[in-house]
Amino acid sequence: MFWLFKTDPETYSWDDLVKDGKTIWDGVRNFQARNYLEKVAPGDLILIYHSQSDKAVVGIAKAVSSAFPDPTAESSNWVAVEIVPVVALPQKVTLQAIKSNSELANLPLIRQSRLSIMPIEDSAFYRICEMGGVDVKSFIRK
């Protein structure tokens, strides 16, 4: 499956992920986001979106674990996944560009701006890759 994870670059950016090489995506404290996060499987590809100052999809990451209990959560029932960076988009895909594309205008990203983890349709994923100047075939094997 394909996903989009949202992050505030002031808190944790794509560059931080690249520098770390691998990270635990934790701290999700929203039920709807958690329900999606629980469905993430190893090998799933993830668009990384910068909110706030950037407002653009900046890179593609890959899940390398399935959901496990969030180590930063005091009570149980919250989950995290481990992800690694795959490729930075040569051109970032801005929120404005996504909004103005009729194929993408009904993404949860647009409709429900506060949701931080969301599934992405295959066609939308490929379209965003294309807009970002990424050759999908270079890292997806069918």
Place this chain on the structure above:
DNA sequence: GCCAACGTTGGC
């Protein structure tokens, strides 16, 4: 900095 959207909390 403001506002809209949404979630959470607490009084009733």
Place this chain on the structure above:
DNA sequence: GCCAACGTTGGC
């Protein structure tokens, strides 16, 4: 169980 008040997030 409802709803007002408040907090947080994110776009503008």
